Amino acid sequence: MDSVLDLLQNSVTKLSLGQALGLAFLALGFFYVVKQSLRKRLPPGPSGWPLIGSLPLLGNVPHHSLFQLSKQYGPIMYLKLGTTDTVVVTSPKVAEACLKVNDLNFSNRPGNAGATYMAYDSNDLVWAPYGPRWRMLRKVCNIHLFAGKALDDLQPVRETEVGMLLKSILDHERQGKAVNLGELLNVCTANVLGQIMLSKRVFESQGAKASEFREMVVELMVLAGVFNIGDFVPSLAWMDLQGVQKKMKKLHSRFDDFFGRILEEHKVAARNGGGKKDFLSVLLALRNDADGEGGKLTDTDMKALLLDLFTAGTDTSASTVEWAMSELIRHPKMMKKCQQEVESAIGQDRRRLKESDIQKLPYLQAVVKETFRLHPSTPLLLPRLAGEACEVEGYYIPKNARLLVNTWGIQRDPDVWERPLEFDPDRFVGSTVDVRGTDFQVIPFGAGRRICAGVSMGIRMVQLMLASLLHSFDWSLPEGQQPENLDMAEAYGLTLQKAVPLLAVPAARLPHHLYK
């Protein structure tokens, strides 16, 4: 052994300077090639800048900018957002590879200030780590809120609240006012959830507590929509450069007080034998039973769940209907077709529309699908996290990389859809393509294990509200505005809102006694 080493040493010392330099360059070249080939395995994408990465490329409306970038770099892109590894997906095929083939690996969500400071340190359902607790929370919600039987049992609540929506629109009509539809739809969806979960109309304008809650939800939407630098450059999070975390903490304590008070009222009612038949009462009754694999339901679990369901369920459904109404006002023939369909299904003077009528309205269902395609309320879904490094479409995805699925881009891609920017419900008439996470060309609710928990409730709410608005009223724009000039610009926030809210003028179509 010694002699071999001696030999090597001698030969190295015997190399000329030129030979030694040549060897050194060879070694450097070898390492460069290895490094490059490792790099090559990442998906293509912009190189970005130190510390901030490609954050400046996101612009004001990130799903637009990312869609443009995908045209340059392809359907799977890698970029640094701040210091975080991020993978952006913009094709049905790659979305399926992530959310179906590699679903388990992408079943977590990345931490962020909202989850930490507002959602009880990810102790809720939306941000909970994938595992037994998440499963337990989801199961409880499925059984008591979202499964077919629970949804059917809650049908009268939805119909009653939609009835109140129609009545309030009629009041506007009598005063000759245009209505801010988005606002009224928000009130309706929040009250449906309030009645289901707390036996309370949380968005009533009378009463200090009701309006306080509304104000808090609006603030939460604004805060959650802020692009918080600390989420992308974690080493700077402690500085809270935009003051977002401070505001979140303050808002969280207001929500906690609000839900805490309602929780205490429910506990007292249950002790006195006067418990209500709502979701919170069910949770209270379950608290001693639900100690299976997920552990007990604590007060915190319950408050976090209530917060989640209000925030995930209100704006999403309401803004979808606002977009649908805007499209129909721009396309009067389609609006007429919907109204004729409803009229021939249930008539125009006998009664108000019921949820069970929707099955007789295939064109209206197609209008809803087309709205989900063109105006998905959560354009980048909610972020996922790669639990382990993995391979997607031959590319290397690092462990802990964030996954953003640009469903807005997929649903407007000319490679995927014919005439993608045209609102054309007929593309869904007689088609089996569905929006519930099985057809990856249209996944407004996401897909896989962490698909939206409230898909069925959301679809039912959207269909019922839209069909009722069309059955009960004719709609036009305030004087001087032309349908073809209606502003359809998007504002970026927690959900995809219209930048300019829709103001529309209603004209009653039903006998007045039917609005009671």
Ligand code: HEM
């Ligand atoms: C138009 C209506 C709605 C749309 C478009 C929508 C969309 C979404 C999307 C895109 C996600 C993320 C899915 C993913 O990561 O793959 C999500 C998650 C979620 N949604 Fe919805 N949503 C709607 C209505 C609702 C309603 C009515 C509720 C409940 C009242 C709800 C509760 C939730 C919850 C709890 C999650 C988190 C699921 C989890 O992480 O396990 N959503 N939603």
